[in-house]
Amino acid sequence: MIRPLTTLDRLLTALPDPSQPLLTYYDLSTGERVELSGTTTANWVAKTSNFLVDDLDASCGTRIRIGLPSHWLTTVWILSAWSVGAAVVESDADIGLSGPDLRATEPMRVAASMRPLGARFATAPEGFLDVGAEVPGHGDHFSALDPPESSTLASDLGGVRLSHADILAAARPNADRLLVTPGTTARDADLIVQACLAGGSLVIVSSATPEETARVAAQEGALPG
Numbered sequence: 001m002i003r004p005l006t007t008l009d010r011l012l013t014a015l016p017d018p019s020q021p022l023l024t025y026y027d028l029s030t031g032e033r034v035e036l037s038g039t040t041t042a043n044w045v046a047k048t049s050n051f052l053v054d055d056l057d058a059s060c061g062t063r064i065r066i067g068l069p070s071h072w073l074t075t076v077w078i079l080s081a082w083s084v085g086a087a088v089v090e091s092d093a094d095i096g097l098s099g100p101d102l103r104a105t106e107p108m109r110v111a112a113s114m115r116p117l118g119a120r121f122a123t124a125p126e127g128f129l130d131v132g133a134e135v136p137g138h139g140d141h142f143s144a145l146d147p148p149e150s151s152t153l154a155s156d157l158g159g160v161r162l163s164h165a166d167i168l169a170a171a172r173p174n175a176d177r178l179l180v181t182p183g184t185t186a187r188d189a190d191l192i193v194q195a196c197l198a199g200g201s202l203v204i205v206s207s208a209t210p211e212e213t214a215r216v217a218a219q220e221g222a223l224p225g
C-alpha cells in the first residue's frame with residue numbers, strides 16, 4: 001500500500017518516473033540550458049540538505065531566505081529546506097542565500113554564482129560560503145534525524161504562513177509540462193509541488209523576449225504556465 005503524502009520532504013518520492021525531466025532551465029542571455037530529471041534533482045537536494053545540516057546546523061524550525069530569481073537552484077533550495085524541516089521565508093531568517101550580488105544580512109550567509117551547472121565563484125565571495133564549492137562534496141543521500149511533521153511551518157512568504165499540510169491541501173496537481181518566466185519564490189514553490197504530485201515538469205525561461213519564449217515552448221512541447 002502506498003503511504004499518503006503528508007509532508008513535503010517526501011515530494012520527490014511521489015514522482016511516478018524519476019528518470020523523466022522534472023525541471024528545465026533556460027537563460028537566453030547566456031545560452032545556458034540545464035535539465036534535471038527527478039533522480040538528478042533528488043541528488044542535488046540530498047547534497048544541499050546535507051550541507052544545510054552538517055555545515056549550517058539547519059533543522060526543523062530553521063528559517064531560510066532564498067534570494068535568487070527563478071532558477072533551477074531556487075527549486076533545489078526550496079525542496080532542500082523542506083527536506084530538513086526548515087521554512088522558506090522572506091525575512092527574519094537564520095540562513096540567507098544570495099546570488100552573485102552578495103546581498104544578505106543573516107547570521108549564516110551563502111551565495112550562488114549562478115554560473116552554468118552550479119559552478120563556484122571565480123573568486124571566493126568574502127563573508128559568504130560558496131554554494132558551488134561547498135555543496136558538491138556532500139553525500140548523495142539524506143535522512144533527517146528530526147524530519148518535519150505535517151504541522152511544521154514550510155513557508156512564510158507574502159505575509160502568508162503555511163505548514164506542510166496547508167501546502168499539500170491547497171496543491172493542484174498538474175501532469176502537464178509547463179513553461180514559465182521568472183516569478184516569485186512562492187510561485188516557484190507552488191509549481192514544483194504541483195509537478196511532483198502529478199508527474200508533471202517545469203520549463204523556466206529567463207532573459208527572453210516573448211518571441212523567444214514562444215520558440216522554447218514549441219521546442220519543449222510545453223504549455224504556458
